Amino acid sequence: MDANDLRDLGWTSEGPDYRGSRFHVRYVAHIATHRQGGVANLVTDECRDTRYAERMLQEWARDALKHSGLSQAELARRLTAHLHRAIDRAAVNKMTLGKRAIAGDEMIAIEEITGFPAPLENADGLIKVPMLDSLVSAGNLSPREPVKPEDVDRYVAASGLPPGDWIALSVEGDSMDLVSPPGSVIFINRADTRLVEGGFYVVAIEGDHGTTYKRYRASPEHFAPYSTNRDHGPVIIDDAFRVVGRVYRTMLDIGPHASRRGK
Structure with a gap:
């Protein structure tokens, strides 16, 4: 896309300095946002919301452990018994560090084991x-x-x-x-x-x-x-x-x- 393309679409010379040539990526982002509000912001906001939710779950896993007084190894043992699949201490450690996703049934199991409420509002419609x-x-x-x-x-x-x-x-x-x-x-x-x-x-x-x-x-x-x-x-x-x-x-x-x- 160049300046002629923009003029054909009804754009004026106002806004970023397009220099009558090819556009830098950041100028195209400006155009998308200005022309169709939310187009460029949508992806950015989604990524930010995802990172925020991941941090919230990471902090929740740490707080749940602290609330219960359980060790990571003991929580892993109880999760294994509760969910009927193997979950080791390393997996629990990764949950608390944000290096492993926490599945929906794992969230509910951790809540039941630790007595610490799960933040279901941050789990993409999970009930x-x-x-x-x-x-x-x-x-x-x-x-x-x-x-x-x-x-x-x-x-x-x-x-x-x-x-x-x-x-x-x-x-x-x-x-x-x-x-x-x-x-x-x-x-x-x-x-x-x-x-x-x-x-x-x-x-x-x-x-x-x-x-x-x-x-x-x-x-x-x-x-x-x-x-x-x-x-x-x-x-x-x-x-x-x-x-x-x-x-x-x-x-x-x-x-x-x-x-x-x-x-």
């Missing part, structure tokens, strides 16, 4: 979702009742979920294994109870069915399995039922310890 100990616990919740602490097995990290009232459950059995194999974690929005054809829901049904995770079918109205196992049949809606919430996400940990979580 802490209570994972209930069973489908029964989910079914026993009244529509507007908050989750009881005694029903929470642990907390799991999630990002990118829309606003809602979220709970998580671990899937047992194979009635939904085409989408959620045994051991999967499903995220349920309790604020979304409107039945939509083909949607996946956790529902509490009176009678023998109890609380179940199934796919809704409107014609004829029933809740269907989504399984490789043909022994599972549909749940015909003859009894009163209540929608606990719609399942928005299913997640499966296929790490070496994943078999411990599913049955």
Whole structure:
């Protein structure tokens, strides 16, 4: 780009001294900012915000350790037991120095272990979702009742979920294994109870069915399995039922310890 190009775009000689020739990088940045506010600043601001968030997490990791009185080695040992994957002292040390990213589930685990609140506002939309100990616990919740602490097995990290009232459950059995194999974690929005054809829901049904995770079918109205196992049949809606919430996400940990979580 040269001065003639700018004149063709309606630019005058005001502003930086373009010298009627090729432009230095800093002049092009000035042009981008002046011509389209925020274009040049956007990348700069994003980098600055990222660095700020990294520093905040680094300081938080150090403060959490200090608050708990734990050594880096002991925190590493407890994280390994909590997350079912190997985290050594060197990894914890790198977290406190800002040389290693802290994953969402690691943040929540550190919060639970140390009792020091995690700064989720600096974690790109990360939220802490209570994972209930069973489908029964989910079914026993009244529509507007908050989750009881005694029903929470642990907390799991999630990002990118829309606003809602979220709970998580671990899937047992194979009635939904085409989408959620045994051991999967499903995220349920309790604020979304409107039945939509083909949607996946956790529902509490009176009678023998109890609380179940199934796919809704409107014609004829029933809740269907989504399984490789043909022994599972549909749940015909003859009894009163209540929608606990719609399942928005299913997640499966296929790490070496994943078999411990599913049955």
